[in-house]
Structures are given as structure tokens and as C-alpha cells.
Amino acid sequence: MVFAAQAEVTRETFWTISPVGEALFYGLAAIASLVFLYGVYDRFVRYAHGGADPFDRLSDLPNRIVRATKVVFTNENQFKRDRYAGVMHGLIMWGFLTLLIGTTILAIDMDIWTKLLSQESFFVGDFYLSYSFVMDFMGLAFVVGVGMALWRRYGVRHPRLWGKHTGFEDAAFVWTLFLLGVGGYVLEGVRIVGTEFPPFETVSFVGYFVAVVFDTAGMGQGLAETLYWFGWWSHALLALAFVAAVPYAKPLHMLTSFANIVTADEKAGKRLPKVPADASPDEIGYVSEDDFSWKAMLDFDACTKCGRCSDACPAKASGRNLDPRDVILDLKTYRDSIADGGESIDIVADGGTSVIASESMESCMACMACMDACPVEIEHLTHFTHMNRRLTETGQQQEPVQEAMMNIFSNGNAFGDPQRKRPDWTDDLDFEVPDARDESVEYLWYVGDYPSYDERNRAVARAMARIFEEAGVSYGILYEDEQHDGNDVRRVGEEGLFEMLVEDNVAAMADCDFEKIVCTDPHSYNTFKNEYPEMDDSFDYPVFHYTQLVEELVDGGRLGLSGTELSAQTVTYHDPCHLGRYNGEYEAPREVIRATGVSLAEMPRNRDESFCCGGGGGGLWLDQEEESKPSEERLREALEDTTGGVERFVVACPMCATMYEDGRKTGDYEDDIDVVDISELIVEALDEKAGAVGSETTPASAD
Structure with a gap:
């Protein structure tokens, strides 16, 4: 049969396909669909x-679907x-969807x-001509995209794609995908030859x-007629096999990715799930596969093994025993093995046989880089916290973490110093810091542990x-009634201690008359803003870093800065994870x-990157075995990869200040850059302004 006429x-x-062949195709298509x-259906049951x-x-749900549709179809x-x-x-x-x-x-x-x-x-x-042109054009886009994927995987062998x-x-x-895309064009070419080049087919x-x-x-x-028959059946069978395999293999992500974004928690990582009030110690955290929620399993199935989380992870980059992708896929593999009748083992443990090693969880900095990098919005930190809770409940956290938790429990701070010493940093000031317990203020200033007890960070306070x-701000502090905010306490798995800190801090604040909270530490800022309201409905204050x-003070002219005081300096700024991401x-x-x-001057990795x-996730309390400290790598980036001749490394977090001061010493950068x-x-700018004003008024005074 030809199309010549x-x-x-x-x-x-x-x-070239007979009626019997056509019927056979429909039968196979029905089987593939079933x-x-x-x-x-089996996935839904799971x-x-x-x-x-x-x-x-x-x-x-409607707005969730709209948001997910935007995220997926814009590829943002x-x-x-x-x-x-x-x-x-x-x-x-887009090529695949158009062909579908x-x-x-x-x-x-x-x-x-x-x-x-x-x-x-x-x-x-x-209609046919328009259809043919669009299909050819978008099919070509599809083949080019798959070719790019093949080149990255097998040509340059991108490391994150192999593991x-x-x-x-x-x-x-x-x-x-490649064979389906290229095979379609081969078939089309053979058909055009076999039908003697109909002139209108030039649109294809x-x-x-x-x-x-x-x-x-x-x-x-x-x-052409002979080859088309073989080619058509080869293409058809491959396509039907692909359709049938979608729910059972990697193509499943085409469904689960969208579902995962629809059901994502907009505050994932910023806030963590509570432990049920009636849960016994044997039930806290990931004890067995039965503890995986349906959303956890959807996370596992949404993972495409792309490795973006691995590339973004500072723990992995530092040589620690953590690969966020492998943790998610290890959990998925274990879940599937149990579904297939495999043996149940510990999800996480320090030594012995377990799905995840405790060392991996201890390596996590709770920085959320993995979650920010994940294109399908997997909530890694939630899973990590469940496993940290298990380690805590079974006494398997490292000794320095346990010591810090005991200090916080006993004294309200990680240093183990008496609470009465918390306001000692105020002694060197030439003015009195208002006591929010005794007078009404606009801002309750939560100073935090490190600015209260650590000598380096007392300078920040x-x-x-x-x-x-x-600036004449109406502010006050809690003095010795302030306790650890609990952000990192929660992230290392001490949920019970976190709940106690919330109760104590909320009670102390309830006795004060204030309008807003301002925090020194982004960790405090995050937990007050996103977690305390979840724990106590009465906690509804506006929270600021x-x-x-x-x-606001600068914009309102309340500090009187001209914007030229420190013009001789070149600095770079490090975005704290809890403030930025x-x-x-x-x-x-x-x-x-x-x-x-x-x-x-901006470092190459700035803002959300x-x-x-x-220091996060308990990192401040641990000594890790690593190839290079994250703080050392960051300082190297500031000095070597940032244009402009950076002299000072600017931070906005006491933990960052502590880690980078340490990195200056261990990385031998003390003579190269200052941390401020x-x-x-x-304050330097204010002093510079005051000095300039003084020098201008001195001659007049002499007269």
C-alpha cells in the first residue's frame, strides 16, 4: 500500500500493519494499560x-495544585x-508531554x-500539517534534551550521577527515551520514503x-515498506513496555514528583513535626519501617537520583560520612525490601547492622542546602530529625552532644555556666541595659547563649x-530568665528538652510587657518565628532578626550614617543558613x-547557595573527622574566588562568628582576613562618624 496517489x-x-496486527496492538495496549x-494502584495502597x-x-488543595503546576511546568x-x-x-x-x-x-x-x-x-x-510540524519540532527538542542527558551521564560522567x-x-x-525519540524519526523517514515523498510532508x-x-x-x-513493519512493531513494543514499567521503576518520578510538590510543607525544615504526646520512648523516631508516614514514602519514590542534594551538601564536601541522596535511597531500598519479605533491621544505629549509620546523622549541619537544591522538594531534614530522635532515645548521641544537652537542661545554656552569669556581658557597658521584666518595651531582645557567655560574641551583644x-530603640532583655532557644536542641533529636525550653521561655516572656521580639541569632529567630507558635498558641509575637x-533604623535615619564612613574597606558577607535559606x-x-x-564583594556561593x-544541627558541639572544615573552605572561597581583594569576612550569626574564628586558626588565615x-x-561606622564630627568641631572649640 502506497500514498503516491x-x-x-x-x-x-x-x-503496512494488517487488521490482525492492528487488533494485536490494541490488545497489547490494553494489557500495558492494565x-x-x-x-x-499498588503504590496508593502502600x-x-x-x-x-x-x-x-x-x-x-486547589492552590497547592496550582503552585505545583507552576513549579513543574516552568522547571524553576x-x-x-x-x-x-x-x-x-x-x-x-516539554518534548515528552507534547508527544504524549x-x-x-x-x-x-x-x-x-x-x-x-x-x-x-x-x-x-x-490540522494534520500543524500537528506534524509541532510534533516534529517538539520531538526534536525531546531528542536534544535526552542527548544532553546522555552526554552528561556517559560523556563527561558527571560524578553526582554515579553512586x-x-x-x-x-x-x-x-x-x-533516546530510542523512542530517535526511533520515531527513523520510522517517519522510512514512511516518507515508502510513500514516495508526499510534498506536504516537508512540514515534518x-x-x-x-x-x-x-x-x-x-x-x-x-x-522501506519491509523495514517499516519491523520498525513499527519494535517502536510500539518499546513504547508499551515503557508505559507498563512507569509505576515500577525510575519513570515513576513523572507521577510522584508532581504529587510530592503538591503535598509539600511550605515550612519544611523551618519547623519540625512534634512527637505525639502519648508516644513511649520505644516509639520515638524511626524505629522500624512502620514509622514511615505516607509522605515519607512519597519522598522516597519522588527521588530521581539526580544528586543535586549531594552536590549542595557541605558535610559531603567536607568529607564527612553523609550523602543526603544515599540516605533517602537507602530508606527507600529498605522499605521495598521489607515489602518483598526482607528482614527487619534497625533504621539507624551507632555500630552494628542498620540502614543508616549514626555517623551520617551526626554529620548533618541542618543547613537545608539539600532541601533547597532538591527539584522535587524532598524533606530530608524531617527524616534526619526522626533518626536523630531515635539516637537520642537510645542514648547513642555523641558524648559532647549529650553533655551540651545536660548543660542546657541543668543551667539553661550549652556552656553549663550559672544562669546568674547570663547578663554579665552588660557589665562593661557605660549605660544600663533595660530589664524587660520591670518595664514596658517595644522590643524584647533575645540575646542568646553565645552572645551571653562566649567572650568573642559578647562583643556582638x-x-x-x-x-x-x-537609635533610641525601646528595648529590654530577660537577664537571667532567658534560656536556650532550643532550635539546635530540636535538630539533634532532643524533643523533650526542646518542649521544656519552649515552656520556660514562653512563661518568662508572658510576664513581660512588649510588642515584638528581636533576636541576635538566626537560629533563635527561626525557632521563635516558625516553631514556638506551633508549640504554644499564645506565642504570636512578630519576630525579627x-x-x-x-x-529600619538606618532607613529611618536614626543612626545618622552617611554611607561613607568605612569606604576604604572591602568586605564580603556570609549568608547564615537560618536567616537566608x-x-x-x-x-x-x-x-x-x-x-x-x-x-x-559577593562570594560565588551567596544567598540561597x-x-x-x-555549626548548625549540633555541629558546634562536635569535633568531626573531615578533609577540610566547612569554615576553612568558606574562608578560602572569600580570599581566592571573590574579586575585589576582600579584607573582612562579615557574619550575622554568633555561631558563624565562632566557627569562622576557629577556621581562621585551623586554616592558617589569621593574617589574611578578619571576621566581624x-x-x-x-559600631565602627558610628565611631568613625563621631571621630569625624569631633575633628570638625575641635578648631571651633579652640576659638
Whole structure:
């Protein structure tokens, strides 16, 4: 059968395929569809058997779907940190969807419109020409995208694409897509040769080009008909096998990724799930596979092994025993093995046989870089916290962490110093710091542990007090009634102690008359803003990081800075994880820094891509075995990779100050760069302004 004399602008879908072959195809398509549907049903059953999730994942469902649709179809998460991957995935996704939609349109025309409804085919004329052009164009985009994927995986062999969980399904997935994409054009070219080059088929510009190549190579009409039959069945069987395999292998992420984004917690990581009030110690954390919630299992299935979380993880970069991707995939593998009748073992343990080693959890800095980098919004930190809780309940946390927890329990601070010494930092000031317990204030200033007890950070507390006094801020502190905020206590797994700290701090604040809370430490800022309200409904105060308040003071002219005081200095700024990635505050600190007149040079990794100092998640209390401290790597970046000749390394977090002061010593950077807090920079500018004013007024005084 040929099209040499065809009257209509169209093509025969089952060209060279007999009625028996057509019926066989429909039968196989039905089987593939049933296998697909059963696989999807089986996944739903697994999720239904999962534990309940502590957060409402389906509230405001229409807006969740709209948001997920925007995220998926714009590919915005794919472009973060990796433009190549964004372009690659965009071409594959849009090409694949177009081909899927095109195939669906053809099926509607053939099986519903013409057969069931007995209407004339609309797959003719201008519609056919437009259809052919769009399918060829987007099919080419699809092939280019898959080619980019193959090049990255097998050409440059990008390290993050290879690991302990790389296997046959990864190769099968990408090569199947490639064969489907290229095979479609080969078939089209053979068909055009076999139908003697209908002139209108030039709209199928890729297929027509392939046909010209085949014709030039000597392919005749008869050979084309023969080859088309074999090629058509090969293509059809591969496509049907792919459809059937979707719920059982890597292609499943095409469904679970969207579902995972729909059900994502917008505050994931910023707040952590509570431990049920009636839970016994034997039930806290991930004890067994039965503790995986349905959302946890959806997280596991959404993982595409892309390795972006691994690339972003500062613990992995430092040589610690942590790969966020492997943790998620290890949990998934274990869940699947149990479903297949495997032996149950400990989820996490210090030594012995377990799914996850305790060392991996102790390596985590709770910086949320993995979650920020994940294109399908897997909530790594939630899983890590469940495992940390298990280690805590079984007494398997490292001794320094246990010691810090005991100090906090006994004295309200990680240093183990008496509470009465908490306000000792105020002794060196030449003014009295207001007591929020005795007078009404606008801002209750939560000073925090390190600015209260650590000598280096006491300078930060004094600088902040000076700024508040200079600007006439109505503020006060809790003095010895202030206790540890609990942010990192919670992240190392001590939920019970965290709840006690919340209760004590809320009670102390309830006895004061104030309007807002301002925090020195981004860790305190995060937990007061995102976690305390979840623990106590009465805690509904506006919460600010000090840089946000100081930005208001600068903008309002209450500090009188001209913006030129420190113009001779070049600095760089490190975004603290809990202020930046956790809470999206990037500009206030920069505006305050610029207000001093310094030249601000940005490090290559800034804002949401900032590289953690290593102090979060209990890191401040631990000595890790690592190739290079995260703080040393960050200081190296400031000195070697940042243009402008950076002299000073500016921070906005007491933990960062502590870690980077240590990194200066261990990395031998003491003579190369200074570490300074933003508050200290402001005070320097104030002193410079005062000195300038003094020098201007001296001659007049002499007269």
C-alpha cells in the first residue's frame, strides 16, 4: 500500500500493519494499560498503609495544585544551581508531554471520533500539517534534551550521577527515551520514503530530512515498506513496555514528583513535626519501617537520583560520612525490601547492622542546602530529625552532644555556666541595659547563649546594645530568665528538652510587657518565628532578626550614617543558613552593610547557595573527622574566588562568628582576613562618624 496517489493531506497510522496486527496492538495496549494502572494502584495502597503525617498535606488543595503546576511546568526548581540541567530537563519534559498529547489526540481521532462517534477524521488538511510540524519540532527538542542527558551521564560522567544506587534502571530509562525519540524519526523517514515523498510532508522537517538521507543511501519503496513493519512493531513494543514499567521503576518520578510538590510543607525544615504526646520512648523516631508516614514514602519514590542534594551538601564536601541522596535511597531500598519479605533491621544505629549509620546523622549541619537544591522538594531534614530522635532515645548521641544537652537542661545554656552569669556581658557597658521584666518595651531582645557567655560574641551583644541606645530603640532583655532557644536542641533529636525550653521561655516572656521580639541569632529567630507558635498558641509575637530592625533604623535615619564612613574597606558577607535559606532574608543584612560605606564583594556561593559554616544541627558541639572544615573552605572561597581583594569576612550569626574564628586558626588565615559581625561593623561606622564630627568641631572649640 502506497500514498503516491492519495487525495487527502494525511497519513495512514497503521501503514503496512494488517487488521490482525492492528487488533494485536490494541490488545497489547490494553494489557500495558492494565499493568500501569495496577502499579499505580499498588503504590496508593502502600501509601495508604503508611503512618499518618503530622502536618495537613492536603489543605487548600486547589492552590497547592496550582503552585505545583507552576513549579513543574516552568522547571524553576531544575534551573536552581544548574542551568544545564534546567535546559536539559525542560527540553525532555516539554518534548515528552507534547508527544504524549499528540499521541492522545491521534487516539481520540482514531478510536473515539471516527469509530465510536462515526464522524469524519479531523486528522487531515491544515490540522494534520500543524500537528506534524509541532510534533516534529517538539520531538526534536525531546531528542536534544535526552542527548544532553546522555552526554552528561556517559560523556563527561558527571560524578553526582554515579553512586551506590546507580543501576540498570537508570541506563534503561535514559536509553529507552533516546530510542523512542530517535526511533520515531527513523520510522517517519522510512514512511516518507515508502510513500514516495508526499510534498506536504516537508512540514515534518526532521522526518523528511531523514527520508532524504535514506533515499540518498539507496533505500527504495519496497525496502522501506519491509523495514517499516519491523520498525513499527519494535517502536510500539518499546513504547508499551515503557508505559507498563512507569509505576515500577525510575519513570515513576513523572507521577510522584508532581504529587510530592503538591503535598509539600511550605515550612519544611523551618519547623519540625512534634512527637505525639502519648508516644513511649520505644516509639520515638524511626524505629522500624512502620514509622514511615505516607509522605515519607512519597519522598522516597519522588527521588530521581539526580544528586543535586549531594552536590549542595557541605558535610559531603567536607568529607564527612553523609550523602543526603544515599540516605533517602537507602530508606527507600529498605522499605521495598521489607515489602518483598526482607528482614527487619534497625533504621539507624551507632555500630552494628542498620540502614543508616549514626555517623551520617551526626554529620548533618541542618543547613537545608539539600532541601533547597532538591527539584522535587524532598524533606530530608524531617527524616534526619526522626533518626536523630531515635539516637537520642537510645542514648547513642555523641558524648559532647549529650553533655551540651545536660548543660542546657541543668543551667539553661550549652556552656553549663550559672544562669546568674547570663547578663554579665552588660557589665562593661557605660549605660544600663533595660530589664524587660520591670518595664514596658517595644522590643524584647533575645540575646542568646553565645552572645551571653562566649567572650568573642559578647562583643556582638555589646555592639547591638550600643546600636539600640544610639537609635533610641525601646528595648529590654530577660537577664537571667532567658534560656536556650532550643532550635539546635530540636535538630539533634532532643524533643523533650526542646518542649521544656519552649515552656520556660514562653512563661518568662508572658510576664513581660512588649510588642515584638528581636533576636541576635538566626537560629533563635527561626525557632521563635516558625516553631514556638506551633508549640504554644499564645506565642504570636512578630519576630525579627536584628539586621531587619537595624535596616529600619538606618532607613529611618536614626543612626545618622552617611554611607561613607568605612569606604576604604572591602568586605564580603556570609549568608547564615537560618536567616537566608530558612527564612529568605538576604537583603536586609546587605543594606545594613552598605550603609557603613564599605565595598561589598559577593562570594560565588551567596544567598540561597551559601555554604554552611558547619555549626548548625549540633555541629558546634562536635569535633568531626573531615578533609577540610566547612569554615576553612568558606574562608578560602572569600580570599581566592571573590574579586575585589576582600579584607573582612562579615557574619550575622554568633555561631558563624565562632566557627569562622576557629577556621581562621585551623586554616592558617589569621593574617589574611578578619571576621566581624554586622553589628560590630555598624559600631565602627558610628565611631568613625563621631571621630569625624569631633575633628570638625575641635578648631571651633579652640576659638
